[in-house]
Amino acid sequence: MEHNGSNSAPLAGIAAHHGLGYSETLDLKPVHAYTALAPGLRESSFRRLAFTGLTLHDAEHRLKTLLTSGLEGDQGAYRAFLQALTPHLRGYLRKRIPQHRDDAEDLVQETLLAVHNARHTYRVDEPLTAWVHAIARYKLMDFFRSRARHESLNDPLDDHDDLFAVTDDEPAHARHDLGKLLAHLPDKQRLPIVHVKLEGLSVAQTAKITGLSESAVKVGVHRGLKALSARIRDIRSREPDENR
Amino acid sequence: MKTDDLIELLATGDARLDRPAVPRRFAQALTFGLTGSVILMLAVYGPRRDLASIAQTAIFWAKVAFPLCVAAGALIGVMRLGRPGVRVAHAWPVIGAPFIVVWIAGSLVLGDAAPAERLPLVLGQSWRTCPFNITLLSVPTFAAVFWAIRSLAPTDLRVAGAVAGLLSSSLATIAYCLHCPEMSPAFWSVWYAIGMLLPAGIGAWLGPRLLRW
Numbered sequence: 001m002e003h004n005g006s007n008s009a010p011l012a013g014i015a016a017h018h019g020l021g022y023s024e025t026l027d028l029k030p031v032h033a034y035t036a037l038a039p040g041l042r043e044s045s046f047r048r049l050a051f052t053g054l055t056l057h058d059a060e061h062r063l064k065t066l067l068t069s070g071l072e073g074d075q076g077a078y079r080a081f082l083q084a085l086t087p088h089l090r091g092y093l094r095k096r097i098p099q100h101r102d103d104a105e106d107l108v109q110e111t112l113l114a115v116h117n118a119r120h121t122y123r124v125d126e127p128l129t130a131w132v133h134a135i136a137r138y139k140l141m142d143f144f145r146s147r148a149r150h151e152s153l154n155d156p157l158d159d160h161d162d163l164f165a166v167t168d169d170e171p172a173h174a175r176h177d178l179g180k181l182l183a184h185l186p187d188k189q190r191l192p193i194v195h196v197k198l199e200g201l202s203v204a205q206t207a208k209i210t211g212l213s214e215s216a217v218k219v220g221v222h223r224g225l226k227a228l229s230a231r232i233r234d235i236r237s238r239e240p241d242e243n244r
Numbered sequence: 245m246k247t248d249d250l251i252e253l254l255a256t257g258d259a260r261l262d263r264p265a266v267p268r269r270f271a272q273a274l275t276f277g278l279t280g281s282v283i284l285m286l287a288v289y290g291p292r293r294d295l296a297s298i299a300q301t302a303i304f305w306a307k308v309a310f311p312l313c314v315a316a317g318a319l320i321g322v323m324r325l326g327r328p329g330v331r332v333a334h335a336w337p338v339i340g341a342p343f344i345v346v347w348i349a350g351s352l353v354l355g356d357a358a359p360a361e362r363l364p365l366v367l368g369q370s371w372r373t374c375p376f377n378i379t380l381l382s383v384p385t386f387a388a389v390f391w392a393i394r395s396l397a398p399t400d401l402r403v404a405g406a407v408a409g410l411l412s413s414s415l416a417t418i419a420y421c422l423h424c425p426e427m428s429p430a431f432w433s434v435w436y437a438i439g440m441l442l443p444a445g446i447g448a449w450l451g452p453r454l455l456r457w
Contacts, residue, residue: 070259079255086247109250114457116254118397120261121327134328138399142456160329178245178253196257203258221257230457 056129059088059164064128071119082112085132091168092136102175103143106236109176111139113229117222133160146237176235181228189224192217197225266395270319273392277412280384281419289377289423303427310432311417313342314440318411322389325404326396332403339410343437350433357430368431370424378413378420378439379446385412386443390454398455405451406444413443 063084070078089111094104114135122131182190188210195206196217207214285291298304317338324330354362368374389412398404417440426432 070255071261073258073260075255075257075259078259079251082251082255083248086251090247105247109245109247112247112250112254114397116259117457118328119259120263120266121397123327126329130329131327132329134399135397138328138397176245178249193253197253198256200256225254226457233456 056164059084060127060129063132063164064124067119067122067128068124071122082116085115086112087168088132088164089136092133092163093140094168096140097143103236106175106232107139107143110229110232110236111136113225113232114139117226117229127160129160129164133163136163142233143236146233176232181231184231185224185227188212188216189220189227192220193224193228196221269395270323270392273388274319274385274415277385277388278415278419280388281381281416282422284381284384285419285423288380289420291422292425295422298427304421306429307424307427307432308418308421310342310346310436311414311421311440314339315411315414315418317342318407318414321407322393322404322411323396325400325407326393326398328397328399332407335407339407343433346429346433346437349429350431353428353430362430365428365430366434368426368428368435370426371431371435374420374424374426374431374435375439375442377423378417378436379442381416381419382409382413382443385415386447388412389415390447393455394457397457398451401452401455402448403451404455406448408451408455409447410440410444412447413440416443 063081066077066081066084070081086108089108090104093107093111094101097104097107115132118135122128182193185193191210192206192212195201195209196203201209203214203217206212206217210217212220292298317335317340321332321335321339324332324335350366354365357365370377386409389408393404393408417436420439426435
């Protein structure tokens with residue numbers, strides 16, 4: 001199980017698998033090297049690192065539990081997973097594009113959609129943070145690329161520990177309008193999303209109302225959300241500064 | 245749109261997954277792609293006439309094993325590249341090993357041959373066309389493989405495109421083996437390798453466009 005990221009990337013994996021004790025031991029190595037140079041810092045660095053280790057491990061564990069239950073059909077857990085993930089994504093993205101606050105919230109939503117649409121690519125035996133980080137980073141790089149700003153030259157050399165270390169809870173609006181976005185979808189995608197996702201009807205009820213088969217409803221929701229994500233992305237790439 | 249509203253939208257309904265969907269899609273893609281390449285091979289080049297007898301020789305199966313092993317490695321690579329946060333890692337040696345084995349076999353054959361025979365062994369009868377034939381036969385597999393990968397979430401689109409191109413060309417090479425008259429590892433080690441790497445290059449070029457999500 002090898003994961004993307006810089007040197008410390010495997011640590012998160014180990015931390016995730018073996019719990020705090022092990023992660024602390026590993027985290028402390030750089031501290032010892034560091035405190036040899038600056039002995040006075042030992043105490044505070046120790047606390048800070050130990051604390052960070054605990055928080056990261058907790059976030060990883062908590063989010064993973066929620067996601068796993070969500071994927072087993074627990075709707076509340078899945079909602080809680082997305083809600084708990086959002087401040088991490090917001091913190092991560094705002095930190096990297098501080099000059100584009102609105103873009104950051106657009107990207108938060110794009111990343112949430114991407115996480116949802118790609119949830120089948122997550123495997124429980126992998127650190128969740130590595131998976132989420134790869135998705136958020138992909139969306140961020142795509143943003144840089146499509147904007148062709150000079151940031152595109154700066155590959156963010158962050159590692160995925162960062163993602164669960166920062167949070168930003170201040171809610172915000174993205175500029176796109178769900179109604180307008182939905183209006184662009186064909187009926188066989190739009191109607192399943194409206195009935196299942198917005199009105200909360202069951203797949204069977206939706207099938208009855210729309211005359212589609214149950215599997216067509218499921219496929220419609222799935223493809224519709226992918227199309228929605230692609231549309232948001234295309235709008236962002238085409239008209240970066242136009243209001244949506 | 246408020247982010248909370250989006251979360252509500254995403255969380256409403258059942259987040260459960262159809263787990264075998266991805267393997268099923270890959271199985272379909274590989275089957276359709278390979279069938280397409282074989283049909284294209286039959287239509288454009290035709291099978292070699294002595295196929296029935298040559299299929300009983302070990303060297304023929306060694307030839308088929310080369311692209312087959314590359315395809316296996318590329319398939320592992322593509323499946324890993326399609327999952328965010330997962331490295332290709334051990335897929336690289338699996339992809340590289342068949343090339344190295346064939347290069348070693350090719351150089352052994354050349355070492356045994358008299359100096360004057362070496363160049364003809366490498367060039368065979370079809371070196372001018374072989375890589376392009378393989379590239380043409382890759383068209384159906386290329387489309388199928390890219391369609392399958394779009395069900396995943398690759399984050400390095402160029403590398404994913406390259407390995408996807410390699411998967412499609414190695415499958416096409418299996419189909420091409422049914423036509424190709426060349427039976428020397430010295431030939432395969434150069435021209436089959438180029439034939440497989442050309443579509444990989446095209447895949448790397450088109451990956452960022454075709455695989456973006």
